[in-house]
Amino acid sequence: MFENNSELARAIRKDIVGELEAINQYDLHYNMTQDPVPKAIWAQIRDEEKVHVGELMVLLTYVEPSDYKFFAEGEKEAKEIIKDIYKS
Ligand SMILES: [Fe+2]
Secondary structure, eight states: OOSSHHHHHHHHHHHHHHHHHHHHHHHHHHHTOOOHHHHHHHHHHHHHHHHHHHHHHHHHHHHOHHHHHHHHHHHHHHHHHHHHHHHO
């Protein structure tokens, strides 16, 4: 049982790490074969894990709303860097 939302948020962040590691693993396996059957199944599973990342990110910002401003700030900063690179 989680004592508070901070503990719950830590668990969700750990779940996100697990999903991201799974994406990399399925993608690695996808790229290690030419057989279309395992390729198709690994691609589908990999993409399902990406959906799980999205779900967990929403859950994280629900449980720990203060995290959202940092995510939004990072998104804004990265977009400005990209914009600056393509501007020149
Ligand atoms: Fe998953």
